[in-house]
Amino acid sequence: MLSKKTQYAFHALIYLAENVDKGPILISEIAQEKSISIKFLENILLELKNSGILGSKKGKGGGYYLMKPPKEIALAKIIRLLDGPIALLPCVSLNYYERCENCRDEAVCGLNEVMGRVRDSALKILENKTLKDILTKS
Amino acid sequence: MLSKKTQYAFHALIYLAENVDKGPILISEIAQEKSISIKFLENILLELKNSGILGSKKGKGGGYYLMKPPKEIALAKIIRLLDGPIALLPCVSLNYYERCENCRDEAVCGLNEVMGRVRDSALKILENKTLKDILTKS
């Protein structure tokens, strides 16, 4: 399961995407609209900013905004950033690979193979679906 | 990611499946072969037994054994049992559903829809692949 952090990030990003035309959006506004603790959300948005997903402006009239159009922000990127590996096992993770300690040889491990396929099927969706694809259907 | 508990369970089950013809297998043997803490493994095997996946025999000549042939034990079942939901969000979980607190209406939530598809693509594999499919390729 995705952590609350990642879930909150998605909801915040959706809100930002749905209000792209309104300039910078306040943390407090997002927190209220999406029922998220404001201080927790602050940390999350900061992290997204430091990774280049969001931009921000301080002072009056400030807030957060998307650095790229929603259709260019893949869901996989957000998950990896805040939650880490998408794969179910370390030994099949593309971005956070770790050797398996309980099997002798990954090359002949059937578990490795199946979990690799699960990863691929998830990535096929998560790498191609973007923020634009998860906006509220109107 | 799957917990260590679930990962250990898979390795133990693989070992049991690869030795079905040898009668009950000792916890200590599995622990040694797969480099798993014996006490931790004990708890895991007990849980698998109480769920009907494994059977056991006490005393001399005792140990654990599979209750069904490997090809009838789906991977999804093991994961759900020890790790909980396979879905990435509570609001798209078939077995551990919880309402989403941050969105107004799941019916129009695009995140819900996409994550539902990710769940389906994972289940398509995990419900159909069994213990038999993850045995060491010889």
Next chain:
DNA sequence: CATAAATCCTATAAAAAAGATAGACTAAAT
């Protein structure tokens, strides 16, 4: 330039989950 508005940043606390261990109990074999 002063003030208010907002994000930035780091630290820390609290709670929950994961990982691991301990030890007494029960059942079976011989």
Next chain:
DNA sequence: ATTTAGTCTATCTTTTTTATAGGATTTATG
């Protein structure tokens, strides 16, 4: 009776997750 091996429940430790606190910094504007 003794040994062997699983059963059960409790507890401990560590790590991760979730959340909060509060001062620092930047910007707009009168």
